[in-house]
Amino acid sequence: MSERATTVEGVRRTNLGAVLRLVHHGGPRSRAVITAETGLNRSTVSDLVSRLTDAGLVCEHDPDPTRRVGRPSPIVAASDKVIAVGVNPEIDAIEIGAVSLGGTVRVRERIAVSSPGVAEVVGIVARTVERWRSDALRGCRLVGAGVAVPGLVRAEDGVVRLAPHLGWQDADIAGPLRQALALPVAVGNDASYGTRAERLFGAAREHGDVVYLNGGASGIGGGLVLHGQLIGGAGGYAGEWGQTAASMADAADRRVEGGVLENEVNRQRLLDVAGLDAADDDALQSALAAATDPAVAVEVRRQRRILAATLGNAANVLNPSMIVLGGFLGILRDADRDAFDDEVRRRAFDVIAERLELSSAALGADRLLIGAADAAFERLLADPLG
Amino acid sequence: MSERATTVEGVRRTNLGAVLRLVHHGGPRSRAVITAETGLNRSTVSDLVSRLTDAGLVCEHDPDPTRRVGRPSPIVAASDKVIAVGVNPEIDAIEIGAVSLGGTVRVRERIAVSSPGVAEVVGIVARTVERWRSDALRGCRLVGAGVAVPGLVRAEDGVVRLAPHLGWQDADIAGPLRQALALPVAVGNDASYGTRAERLFGAAREHGDVVYLNGGASGIGGGLVLHGQLIGGAGGYAGEWGQTAASMADAADRRVEGGVLENEVNRQRLLDVAGLDAADDDALQSALAAATDPAVAVEVRRQRRILAATLGNAANVLNPSMIVLGGFLGILRDADRDAFDDEVRRRAFDVIAERLELSSAALGADRLLIGAADAAFERLLADPLG
DNA sequence: CACATTCGGTGCAGTCGGCAACAAATGGGT
DNA sequence: ACCCATTTGTTGCCGACTGCACCGAATGTG
Numbered sequence: 001m002s003e004r005a006t007t008v009e010g011v012r013r014t015n016l017g018a019v020l021r022l023v024h025h026g027g028p029r030s031r032a033v034i035t036a037e038t039g040l041n042r043s044t045v046s047d048l049v050s051r052l053t054d055a056g057l058v059c060e061h062d063p064d065p066t067r068r069v070g071r072p073s074p075i076v077a078a079s080d081k082v083i084a085v086g087v088n089p090e091i092d093a094i095e096i097g098a099v100s101l102g103g104t105v106r107v108r109e110r111i112a113v114s115s116p117g118v119a120e121v122v123g124i125v126a127r128t129v130e131r132w133r134s135d136a137l138r139g140c141r142l143v144g145a146g147v148a149v150p151g152l153v154r155a156e157d158g159v160v161r162l163a164p165h166l167g168w169q170d171a172d173i174a175g176p177l178r179q180a181l182a183l184p185v186a187v188g189n190d191a192s193y194g195t196r197a198e199r200l201f202g203a204a205r206e207h208g209d210v211v212y213l214n215g216g217a218s219g220i221g222g223g224l225v226l227h228g229q230l231i232g233g234a235g236g237y238a239g240e241w242g243q244t245a246a247s248m249a250d251a252a253d254r255r256v257e258g259g260v261l262e263n264e265v266n267r268q269r270l271l272d273v274a275g276l277d278a279a280d281d282d283a284l285q286s287a288l289a290a291a292t293d294p295a296v297a298v299e300v301r302r303q304r305r306i307l308a309a310t311l312g313n314a315a316n317v318l319n320p321s322m323i324v325l326g327g328f329l330g331i332l333r334d335a336d337r338d339a340f341d342d343e344v345r346r347r348a349f350d351v352i353a354e355r356l357e358l359s360s361a362a363l364g365a366d367r368l369l370i371g372a373a374d375a376a377f378e379r380l381l382a383d384p385l386g
Numbered sequence: 387m388s389e390r391a392t393t394v395e396g397v398r399r400t401n402l403g404a405v406l407r408l409v410h411h412g413g414p415r416s417r418a419v420i421t422a423e424t425g426l427n428r429s430t431v432s433d434l435v436s437r438l439t440d441a442g443l444v445c446e447h448d449p450d451p452t453r454r455v456g457r458p459s460p461i462v463a464a465s466d467k468v469i470a471v472g473v474n475p476e477i478d479a480i481e482i483g484a485v486s487l488g489g490t491v492r493v494r495e496r497i498a499v500s501s502p503g504v505a506e507v508v509g510i511v512a513r514t515v516e517r518w519r520s521d522a523l524r525g526c527r528l529v530g531a532g533v534a535v536p537g538l539v540r541a542e543d544g545v546v547r548l549a550p551h552l553g554w555q556d557a558d559i560a561g562p563l564r565q566a567l568a569l570p571v572a573v574g575n576d577a578s579y580g581t582r583a584e585r586l587f588g589a590a591r592e593h594g595d596v597v598y599l600n601g602g603a604s605g606i607g608g609g610l611v612l613h614g615q616l617i618g619g620a621g622g623y624a625g626e627w628g629q630t631a632a633s634m635a636d637a638a639d640r641r642v643e644g645g646v647l648e649n650e651v652n653r654q655r656l657l658d659v660a661g662l663d664a665a666d667d668d669a670l671q672s673a674l675a676a677a678t679d680p681a682v683a684v685e686v687r688r689q690r691r692i693l694a695a696t697l698g699n700a701a702n703v704l705n706p707s708m709i710v711l712g713g714f715l716g717i718l719r720d721a722d723r724d725a726f727d728d729e730v731r732r733r734a735f736d737v738i739a740e741r742l743e744l745s746s747a748a749l750g751a752d753r754l755l756i757g758a759a760d761a762a763f764e765r766l767l768a769d770p771l772g
Numbered sequence: 773c774a775c776a777t778t779c780g781g782t783g784c785a786g787t788c789g790g791c792a793a794c795a796a797a798t799g800g801g802t
Numbered sequence: 803a804c805c806c807a808t809t810t811g812t813t814g815c816c817g818a819c820t821g822c823a824c825c826g827a828a829t830g831t832g
Contacts, residue, residue, distance in 0.1 A: 005391045006401055008428060008788055008818055015392055015820090032779065039393060041821050046780060069826040070778025086703030099557045152737050209620040224703075225621070229393040231612050233705025235597040237738050247630070249644055258635055313630040317610075317700075319619025327691065347631065351538050351547045352623050393785055394820055401789085418810065427790050432811060456809025457797040 007014050015040060016384040019048050020078070023058055023068045024377065025200050028077035030063060049076055052316040055385055056141065057082055057101065078102040083137060084376035085129055085181070086369030088190065091165045091218075096128050098137055098368065099373035101356035101380075103201045105366050107136045115166060118173045121147075126180040143380050146372030147173055148190040155236020158187035162353050165218050189238055193371030195359075196230055197221025198324050201370060202362035207322040211314050213241055214361070216325035219262040226318065247309045253302050261310060265303045267328045273299045285331045304332050304340055312347025314356060315356055323358045326367070330360035401426060402770040405434050406464070407442055410487050411586050414463035416449060435462055439750055440476070441771055442527065443468055443487065454494055463542045464488040469523060471515055471531035472755030474576065475507045477604075482514050483752065484523055485759035488588045489767075491752050493522045501552060504559045512566040529624075529766050530569050532758030534576040536604060541622020544573035551604050558657065572761040579757030580747075581609025584615055586709050586757060588748035593708040597700050599627055600712035600747070605648040612704065633695045639688050647696060651689045653714045659685045669730055671717045690718050690726055698733025709744045712753070716746035744753035 004306025005014045018038055023029065029037075035045045052058045059079050063072035078101035088095040094116060096109040111124055125145070133142070158174040178185045187285065195212040202212040207224075212226040220242035222364060224231040231238050242262035256263040267291055273296050274287040288296060311323055323344070325333050332341045345353035391400045404424055409415065415423075421431045438444045445465050449458035464487035474481040480502060483494040497510055511531070537549025544560040564571045581598040590596040594610040606628035609619040615688070617624050628648035634640055642649040659682050660673040670719060674682060697709055709730070711719050719726045723744075729740035749756065 004402070005397055005500040006424065007790080008394055008397060008820095011391055011397055011788095011819060018392070026503040030779095035779090038392070041591055041824080043782080044820055047820090055786070067830085068778080069776070071780070071826095073779060146695065152735065154737075180780095207620075216492055220701075226612060226617050227613075227615055228612075229613055231704070233612070233738075234707035234741055235705055235737060237735060238703060240702040240705075240735055240738070243702045245633035245635065245695045245737060246830045247633045249469075251640075254637075259720075309631045313699075314649070314703075316629045316647060317624060318617070318625075319621055319624040321620035349538065349623060349629060351621060352626070361655075392820090394789095394818085398788065416810095421810090428810070429791080429812075430789050433789090454809080455797095455799045455807070457795095457811070459810060466781085660817095 005307070008360055013383050013386075014137065015044065015047055016052065017381045019045065019076075020052060020101075020287045020384050021381050023076050023078045024103070027102070030073035030075050032078060033072035052384060057380075057384055064142065066241065066280055074306075075163045077169075078333060080104065080106070081140045082380075083142050084373035085125070085142065085183075086370065086372035086376075087121070087125055087145060087147045087177075087279075088368045089116055089166060091115050094121055094124055095365075095369060096125055097369035097373065098132060098140075100140075100164075102376065103374070104191070104367060107132055108366070117166075118168065118171050118176065121173065122176045122180050122299055123165050125177065128172065129181060142181075142183055144187065144376030145177060146186040146193065146374070146376040147177065147189060148193040148368040148372040149173070150190045150216075152237050152240075153187055153189050155188075155232045160187065161237075184376070184379055186372070186378070187220055188241065188323050188366055188372070188375055189221065189223075189236070192222030192223045192232070192236075193228065193375060194326060194367050195225060195324075195371070196374055197363055197371035198326070198361055199225050199230075199368045200374060202297070202367070203324045203359040204322045207320075207357075209318065209320040210322045210324060211309075211311070211318060212324045212326065212331055212361075215267060215329035216327050217267055220265065220329070224318065226320075232323075241310065244310070247313060248274045248306060249309065253306060261306070265307050265329070265332070269299060270303070270331075271327060271373070281328060281331060284328060285334065288331065288335065300332065300335055304335065304343070307332055308340060308343040309347060311358075314347040315344065315352050319352050321355055324361055325358070326361035330368065332361055333358065399479040399772075400771050401430070402434055403767045405431065405462075405765050406487075406770050407444060409462050409464045409732055410489070410767065413488070413523065414461050416459035416461050418459035420462060437771060441768075443770055453720065460548075466490065466492070467526045468766075469526045469528050470759035471528065471569075472758035472762070473510070473511055473531060473533045473563075474754045474758065475502055475552060476531070476536065477501050480510055481751075483487060483510055483757055483759065484515075484518060486526075486761065489756055489760070491755060494519055494752070494755065503552075504554065504557050504562060504635075507559065508562045508566050511563065515567060523696070528567075528569055530572065530762030531563060531567055531570040532574065532760070532762035533563065534578065534579040534758040535559070535573060536576045536602075536607075538623050538626075539573055539575050541574075541618045544571070547623075548621060568763070570765055572758070572764070574624065574758070575607065575609075575622070576618065576646035576754055576759055577607030578609045578618070578622075579626070579761060580712060580753045581710075581757070582610060582760055583749055583757035584672045584712070585611050585616075586746055586760060588753070589710045589745040590611035590708045593705065593706075595706040596708045596710060597697070597704060597706045598710045598712065598747075599715055601651070601653060601715035602713050603653055606651065606715070610704065612706075614684075627696065630696070632692050633699060634692060635695065636691075639692060647692070651693050651696075651715070651718070655685060656689070656714060656717075667714060667717060670714060671720065674717065674721065686705075686718065686721055690721070690729075693718055695733060697730045697744075701730065701734040701738050705738050707741055707743060709742065710747055710770060711744070719744065719746055733759040 011305040060074045069248045084095045093112045098106045154159040160171045174185045208228040213222040222239040222241045246261045267292040391397045418514045446460045448540045466486040468487040472483045484492045487743045560571045594614040599608040608627045630645045727744045
């Protein structure tokens with residue numbers, strides 16, 4: 001978003017990228033609106049749009065019949081024939097999706113595999129994409145692939161340093177996948193890509209300072225957007241909330257001596273107290289809501305207290321305008337949204353709480369695929385005609 | 387640093403700023419080095435430098451006698467005649483400094499006043515600067531002033547929302563001071579400006595992802611640099627570590643029920659246990675080192691534990707490459723640096739701890755003046771010839 | 773049907789950085 | 803003392819890009 005254009009040609013790249021980004025992340029809009037939002041000249045926008053059209057990246061169609069005087073301005077939309085592949089390997093399956101520019105999922109498959117290795121993932125993805133290419137994606141242009149990995153990914157080269165649930169360690173999936181698909185490949189942490197998706201297309205849309213926390217079966221991960229930028233930190237490992245020491249006002253709230261946040265705020269504990277063996281988030285939510293055993297309410301309240309303290313800390317340190325909770329953390333909040341939000345705000349400075357919103361994640365299961373695909377689009381947005 | 391240049395003229399602004407920033411933050415260097423570091427063409431750099439010289443912002447002087455073949459390249463240095471004023475109102479005094487481009491403090495005064503109001507600060511600063519103008523700063527060009535306020539400052543307009551130690555609330559100091567000095571004025575939180583100074587000229591030089599925590603008599607504040615940018619958050623209030631709930635593995639470490647970090651990691655508690663009434667940081671450090679009472683060591687260890695847990699959390703969430711500790715937090719660390727650093731690293735993921743450095747603050751009392759002045763320079767760097 | 777309004781298209785001008793050729797300044801070798 | 807290689811500043815030209823002014827197109831209004 002904010003590369004500095006030091007050269008005159010760079011200005012063109014920047015501006016082409018800005019226009020394409022606008023219709024990709026913000027949806028279709030008229031040329032006139034683009035002119036107003038970019039602050040560029042009409043003639044400049046005209047030129048930029050026609051170049052993007054020539055390159056097949058955007059489509060123009062007739063304007064909406066508006067009731068206003070004046071010449072109607074054609075609507076510019078991102079081409080849905082430009083596609084990036086999103087991949088999310090998990091412990092029991094691989095999820096693959098084809099996402100078009102604009103952020104809609106065109107095709108999507110979940111392929112059951114138990115704890116797949118790198119070669120297995122690459123093979124399955126390559127076969128699936130090959131099949132799509134001559135079928136659902138006929139006539140489309142594939143521009144890249146993104147892989148959302150449940151683990152620690154080194155930002156500089158995309159090497160998976162550690163993915164405990166997959167059993168990967170110092171694994172390079174970018175190289176093999178790039179070879180197999182003949183496409184550029186981005187690799188990133190799943191929570192980071194979830195953050196990206198929620199910020200661009202979900203609950204944190206339009207927010208420049210976002211804290212995102214996701215609770216899954218394997219723990220708590222998250223991501224940050226500050227100054228409108230996704231924050232990776234020095235190595236790209238930022239967002240590991242699950243490993244932070246939890247703040248508990250009452251020592252009786254602790255369950256694991258020397259434990260960390262994800263030991264205390266924990267999905268399995270909720271399943272246990274609800275008497276469930278395994279369940280998806282919807283089932284868990286219903287079970288918790290329907291439970292009559294007071295122990296359930298006690299455990300939910302305990303986890304809510306601890307989570308609220310963590311979020312209060314995050315608010316004081318980062319001053320976000322939006323906190324988004326995904327997975328079972330959203331369930332904890334939804335048990336009584338207003339009370340939860342108030343408790344978080346109460347722990348933050350007034351001036352910070354004033355402008356703090358909280359939300360449960362808006363995107364469903366597509367979140368990671370959309371985020372991963374968007375990371376793959378990033379190269380295109382940086383230099384649309386390159 | 388990273389404004390996007392959407393126009394051709396904007397490219398020139400960006401590049402002029404980049405060159406000026408280089409010699410301002412990085413020190414004097416030859417044209418040849420500037421060419422290499424900016425990636426710009428020789429002829430472009432030549433033009434940019436001569437424009438900056440014409441504007442009196444940089445000076446060129448004869449090259450160092452290097453032992454290499456080839457035409458020597460003249461050294462470009464930021465002009466020390468370009469000055470910004472840094473101001474730091476405290477509870478017992480106002481500190482004022484004149485800082486030249488390049489970051490050196492030219493003049494500096496500490497004026498004792500008890501808990502000054504806005505009008506008092508403005509008056510004193512105006513008189514002092516007026517005196518300097520016809521004396522120490524004769525022939526200099528003043529380009530702005532920055533005020534480091536111990537309190538919450540709204541980023542969007544510089545209004546001081548709350549500065550408890552000064553008794554200010556919703557106070558506008560930018561307006562009156564701008565009028566009195568006839569200069570643009572920047573207002574910010576003191577810890578933010580300290581962060582800025584340590585990052586540019588101090589311990590975190592060259593680090594793109596920095597966590598800075600400062601411990602003073604009034605509490606614990608801090609700042610963040612991520613992706614090379616100073617992070618303010620949605621309202622500019624980010625960095626309030628002091629108000630976060632502390633994480634304590636052992637409940638016996640708690641001293642204040644429902645208290646926050648700055649209640650537990652606390653300068654006054656150190657003074658008390660050391661039997662001191664009041665002392666500056668140097669005296670406190672000596673007293674703690676010389677103490678024989680085992681209660682002193684116990685309290686130091688307790689505060690170190692809590693601080694290390696907080697820093698470990700910060701490392702996991704933000705993945706910084708450098709953590710800088712100022713004020714009495716530096717003293718706590720210095721009591722046994724290696725042990726402290728190891729404890730912080732132990733609490734972070736291996737991959738994060740691998741590349742995590744810690745340091746005590748490198749700049750002394752000048753820190754806030756340098757940071758505040760640098761904030762005032764920002765306008766100049768964004769558009770050097772504007 | 774004339775007019776106001778809004779917006780796209782075209783040609784021109786201004787600005788900027790890249791490039792290539794040349795000049796200048798230094799060290800090394802004979 | 804002299805020539806050459808190397809590095810770097812300087813100059814003039816070129817290409818690229820955006821902004822602007824003007825014109826034409828498309829729509830609603832009276």
